[in-house]
Amino acid sequence: MNVLVLAEHDNTLLKAQTLNTITAAKQLGDVTVLVVGHGCQAAAQACAQVEGVSKVLLADAPVYEHTLAETWTPLLVKLAETHGVIMAPATTTGKNVLPRVAALLDVQQISDITKVIDADTFKRPIYAGNAIATVKSGDAVKVITVRTTAFEAAPALGGSAPIETVDAVDVPTISAFVSADLTQSARPELTAASVIISGGRGMASGENFHLLEAVADKLGAAVGASRAAVDSGFVPNDYQVGQTGKVVAPDLYIAVGISGAIQHLAGMKDSKIIVAINKDEEAPIFQVADYGLVADLFDVLPELSEKL
Amino acid sequence: MKVLVAVKRVVDYNVKIRVKTDGTGVETAGVKMSMNPFDEIAVEEAVRLKEAGGVEEIIVVSLGVAQAQETIRTALAMGGDKGIHVETDQVLEPLAVAKLLKAIVDKEQPDLIVLGKQAIDDDSNQTGQMLAALLGWPQGTFASKLELTDGKANVTREIDGGLETLSLNMPAVVTTDLRLNMPRYASLPNIMKAKKKVIEKLTPDELGVDISPRLTTLGVEQPATRQAGIIVADVTELIDKLKNEAKVI
Numbered sequence A: 001m002n003v004l005v006l007a008e009h010d011n012t013l014l015k016a017q018t019l020n021t022i023t024a025a026k027q028l029g030d031v032t033v034l035v036v037g038h039g040c041q042a043a044a045q046a047c048a049q050v051e052g053v054s055k056v057l058l059a060d061a062p063v064y065e066h067t068l069a070e071t072w073t074p075l076l077v078k079l080a081e082t083h084g085v086i087m088a089p090a091t092t093t094g095k096n097v098l099p100r101v102a103a104l105l106d107v108q109q110i111s112d113i114t115k116v117i118d119a120d121t122f123k124r125p126i127y128a129g130n131a132i133a134t135v136k137s138g139d140a141v142k143v144i145t146v147r148t149t150a151f152e153a154a155p156a157l158g159g160s161a162p163i164e165t166v167d168a169v170d171v172p173t174i175s176a177f178v179s180a181d182l183t184q185s186a187r188p189e190l191t192a193a194s195v196i197i198s199g200g201r202g203m204a205s206g207e208n209f210h211l212l213e214a215v216a217d218k219l220g221a222a223v224g225a226s227r228a229a230v231d232s233g234f235v236p237n238d239y240q241v242g243q244t245g246k247v248v249a250p251d252l253y254i255a256v257g258i259s260g261a262i263q264h265l266a267g268m269k270d271s272k273i274i275v276a277i278n279k280d281e282e283a284p285i286f287q288v289a290d291y292g293l294v295a296d297l298f299d300v301l302p303e304l305s306e307k308l
Numbered sequence B: 001m002k003v004l005v006a007v008k009r010v011v012d013y014n015v016k017i018r019v020k021t022d023g024t025g026v027e028t029a030g031v032k033m034s035m036n037p038f039d040e041i042a043v044e045e046a047v048r049l050k051e052a053g054g055v056e057e058i059i060v061v062s063l064g065v066a067q068a069q070e071t072i073r074t075a076l077a078m079g080g081d082k083g084i085h086v087e088t089d090q091v092l093e094p095l096a097v098a099k100l101l102k103a104i105v106d107k108e109q110p111d112l113i114v115l116g117k118q119a120i121d122d123d124s125n126q127t128g129q130m131l132a133a134l135l136g137w138p139q140g141t142f143a144s145k146l147e148l149t150d151g152k153a154n155v156t157r158e159i160d161g162g163l164e165t166l167s168l169n170m171p172a173v174v175t176t177d178l179r180l181n182m183p184r185y186a187s188l189p190n191i192m193k194a195k196k197k198v199i200e201k202l203t204p205d206e207l208g209v210d211i212s213p214r215l216t217t218l219g220v221e222q223p224a225t226r227q228a229g230i231i232v233a234d235v236t237e238l239i240d241k242l243k244n245e246a247k248v249i
């Protein structure tokens, strides 16, 4: 089986989620990685070095500069003629592009797989991860997004795959990129971090997040948030962890002033160690925490950053 | 201008679901059902566009069992004008939903379609993108802002790195994220008025759409549950545990 993995990259570097997706892909067959973008030669070279990759396809063209589902889809649909599986990490890019491809292939996509059972059968979470379904696909081509926290990262070095260039395919002009407002941060990305400290409504304001950041600095941690903290404008949207935000599984997740709603737990309950800091001892977050501290976060955070 | 909104009836987001003991699915008998939260946001956005002028009609569509009509009524009470219910007892996968919606779109010819980004039961996050593909229309998924100007839909999207704004030719498909708006509660007079609004009834057969599922669910299980750990006394003990017991710092 030929498996095509759509790489997530910033033209130069591969995003870590691509490595997890490659691990899932390897369980299904021979892995080809597709790098789409403009000026993305370096990212293609990075892909070629990933252990277990057989081939890299590079679609480098000005029309692919922005991740527009409308422009990328015809290319993926064409490549499905020679690949039995089309796979992408379940990032906002993968979630945006792959269903469009699946529909044109007349395939029912399988979203967010956490386990490969055989070539047709997969596990995936439903109901915010409160149930796990085992589904078998009857479609000839499989279109799959991967929950990256469920698969180890493939080693970034050790491979030496050939790079082939592919031409742009039938690019429609029904949509255009206008602008981006990306969060600038020197911290690790949420989905790649081994330690995360997240704040909730209990933080009370955006300014108070500097208390969290002081602890994050000591731990080399990424900073996340609950929906309530994002909705209240304390931090940008891309901090949100949960059913409808990012799914993370770091070695250590510290939840501060977060009650532990099922939608939040859906995004972090597979973390190795969970710490909860909350002044309400009844807060549901304590039911999933390995270590709970019942206290006022405004006392705890300064003390924590001082003692670490 | 005509706007079409798709609303799904799902288990209410506050319900703690239970997996059936025979492993065939999730218990829905006697469980509170509501409109998918993202679809409430979709209805609200359509109603706000109408209130701002320029939209003449909001058509609300739901597909599924007979009770999906209640979900349509809720949307009509929020400000929808007309309902369409495609009734079936069969399980509908996103591809089948997208095909049914396309058949309705071909009849109704809306200029804009608004859906939720994700149904909180199947968590698929596919239908809007699939519908846009089948129609050959552009898509603005995970929208946190929508502006219509000169035949274009300007959509600000929530993406992993932050925000991104796209300009889409109309007609277009938009899917909603949580921060697009705060849905209103329907007022009592509007609930009464909604009872008189028309809900057209159709079947997948009448629309000529094959809805046979492509996936077979072999089983549904409960995820591994986490054991609650211990409560530590203070910051010093917490640091000690993380260093020496869990060894994560």
Ligand SMILES: Cc1cc2nc3c(=O)[nH]c(=O)nc-3n(C[C@H](O)[C@H](O)[C@H](O)COP(=O)(O)OP(=O)(O)OC[C@H]3O[C@@H](n4cnc5c(N)ncnc54)[C@H](O)[C@@H]3O)c2cc1C
Binding pocket: A199, A200, A201, A202, A203, A225, A226, A227, A228, A229, A240, A241, A242, A243, A244, A245, A246, A256, A257, A258, A259, A260, A261, A262, A263, A264, A267, A277, A278, A279, A280, A283, A295, A296, A297, A298, B013, B037, B038, B120
């Ligand atoms: C469709 C849908 C999708 C959703 N998706 C997500 C999602 O992806 N991610 C997500 O997080 N949520 C999501 N939610 C929202 C979720 O249901 C909760 O509303 C949200 O997680 C609550 O955030 P919170 O815990 O910060 O706030 P709250 O529930 O208000 O909890 C605040 C906590 O802070 C504690 N606290 C207050 N002050 C202090 C103090 N000084 N010291 C210590 N503790 C203090 C309180 O005791 C309380 O437990 C979603 C909801 C819906 C309907």
Ligand SMILES: Nc1ncnc2c1ncn2[C@@H]1O[C@H](COP(=O)(O)O)[C@@H](O)[C@H]1O
Binding pocket: B006, B007, B008, B009, B036, B038, B039, B042, B061, B062, B063, B064, B092, B094, B097, B114, B115, B116, B117, B118, B119, B120, B122, B123, B124, B125, B126, B127, B128
């Ligand atoms: N049975 C349905 N009836 C009406 N709309 C639906 C149905 N299923 C899905 N949708 C729409 O598609 C969106 C995404 O659903 P999904 O792709 O299943 O996550 C939902 O938020 C709804 O707007």
